Amino acid sequence: MSSAVPATVNLALGVLARHGGGDGPDRDGWGIAYFEGGDVRLIKDAGPAYASPWLGFVEGLSLESHLVLAHIRRATSGEPALRNTHPFLRELGGKPHLFAHNGSVPSVFDQGAFALGRFRPVGDTDSEWAFCALLERLAQARDAARTPLAFERRIEIVAAFAAALRRLGSANFLFADGEYAYLHGDRRSARPGEAAKAPGLHFTIEHDADAGAPFPGHGGVKVARVDRPVLLAASVPLTPGNWTPLAAGELLVVRDGRIVARVAP
Numbered sequence: 732m733s734s735a736v737p738a739t740v741n742l743a744l745g746v747l748a749r750h751g752g753g754d755g756p757d758r759d760g761w762g763i764a765y766f767e768g769g770d771v772r773l774i775k776d777a778g779p780a781y782a783s784p785w786l787g788f789v790e791g792l793s794l795e796s797h798l799v800l801a802h803i804r805r806a807t808s809g810e811p812a813l814r815n816t817h818p819f820l821r822e823l824g825g826k827p828h829l830f831a832h833n834g835s836v837p838s839v840f841d842q843g844a845f846a847l848g849r850f851r852p853v854g855d856t857d858s859e860w861a862f863c864a865l866l867e868r869l870a871q872a873r874d875a876a877r878t879p880l881a882f883e884r885r886i887e888i889v890a891a892f893a894a895a896l897r898r899l900g901s902a903n904f905l906f907a908d909g910e911y912a913y914l915h916g917d918r919r920s921a922r923p924g925e926a927a928k929a930p931g932l933h934f935t936i937e938h939d940a941d942a943g944a945p946f947p948g949h950g951g952v953k954v955a956r957v958d959r960p961v962l963l964a965a966s967v968p969l970t971p972g973n974w975t976p977l978a979a980g981e982l983l984v985v986r987d988g989r990i991v992a993r994v995a996p
Contacts (some may be wrong), residue, residue, distance in 0.1 A: 733912055735959035735987040737795035759806035760816035763789060764829050765796040766907070771827040772796075775816045797987060798912055800905050802831040809855035818905075819859050821850055823866055824879060826909030830865070832858035833919060833931065833966055834901030839864070844895050858904075865892045865906070882911070882992075889913050890982050890994045897980060903931035903966065912985050914964050916977025921967075930976030934964040934983065936990075960988035 732740050761783065762775035772794065776783045780803050802817035809815040817831040839845050839857045845864035848871070852859040868888050873880055880888075889906060893915045896902040901920070906913040916932035937960070962985050968974035977983065980996025 732796075732799045732961060732963050733985045733988050734797050734961040735989070737797060738961055739793050739795055740799050740801070741790055741793060759811040760804040760813070761786070761802065762816050762818050762831075763799065763801040764818045764820070765794050766798040766827070766909075767796055769826070769909075771820060771829060773818065773820055773829075775813060775818075777811050777813045777816055798907060800829050800831055800907060800912070802833075802905075807835040808837060808857040812854065814854035815856045815859070816854075817858060819862050821862070821866055823870055823908075824873060828866060828909065829905075829907045830858070830862035831905045832861065833903040834917060834927070836861060836896055836899040836902060838899050839896070842895075842899065861896055861904075862906075865889070868892060869908075885911070886913075886982075886984055886992055886994065889915075889984075893917075893982055894980065901927040901931065905964070910986065911991070914977070914983040914985065916981050916983075917979050919966055929979035931979070932964060932966060932977045933968050933974040934962060934977070935968070935972060935974045936960050936962045936988065962988045962990070 732738065758779040760775070760777045761780035762773065765772040774785060774789055776785045780786055800818050804817060806815070818829045819831070821828050836857045839861050845861060846867070847860070847863050848867040850863035850866045850870070852863055869880065869885070872884060872888055876884070885908065893902060897917045902915065902917040903919055904915050914932060914934065916930055918927035918929050919931035920927045963969065978996055982994040983990055984992035
């Protein structure tokens with residue numbers, strides 16, 4: 732969720748719980764991250780979201796944020812463990828960076844294009860390895876520029892990373908650099924053993940109907956202003972309504988509920 736004003740995501744938490752071991756196969760951990768005051772409040776659990784007491788605790792707090800990333804895991808690389816649970820968090824340039832991946836890229840460990848440097852995985856997943864490789868690309872570009880990277884240069888690096896990653900397998904991901912969120916759609920498999928196919932990511936942009944009231948079709952998401960956009964993205968639409976699929980290889984860059992760049996595959 733990306734919002735122009737602080738918003739809650741309690742409905743999304745309920746959907747996450749159902750998919751995370753209730754009526755879905757993604758039982759191998761879950762995590763949710765709220766950007767707050769230049770830092771990130773990150774809560775993760777290696778067990779199924781559906782049975783996790785942490786989820787009810789988080790929902791009861793009704794935390795607000797401009798940007799929230801959440802993930803439920805179906806393990807394909809690395810055992811179910813806290814160290815392998817998304818989203819993954821690292822610091823670069825004094826800002827928190829987050830990454831969550833839906834897919835499988837098992838050959839990433841052996842690819843020169845994804846060589847590691849100063850950033851190292853804590854766990855065993857292909858996803859965290861890819862994240863560390865992305866941060867290395869950004870850090871090297873930052874070092875060469877001797878200044879924080881311009882917005883256009885960051886997009887260029889993330890888009891090139893995404894193109895390389897999807898050549899190795901299914902590469903849907905959410906990445907946030909402390910300012911912008913990057914949403915990359917590729918292919919996904921709905922059930923274990925099914926072939927991955929597009930779309931792998933959908934989004935919708937909504938406005939609140941009444942101040943402080945749940946929006947139509949997205950009850951539980953609340954915003955403080957009636958005239959500010961909220962962008963929601965998910966692997967599959969959370970509710971009936973006007974959700975737009977991303978093409979395989981498409982990259983959206985969002986900030987404060989608005990799309991600020993769109994890179995075609």
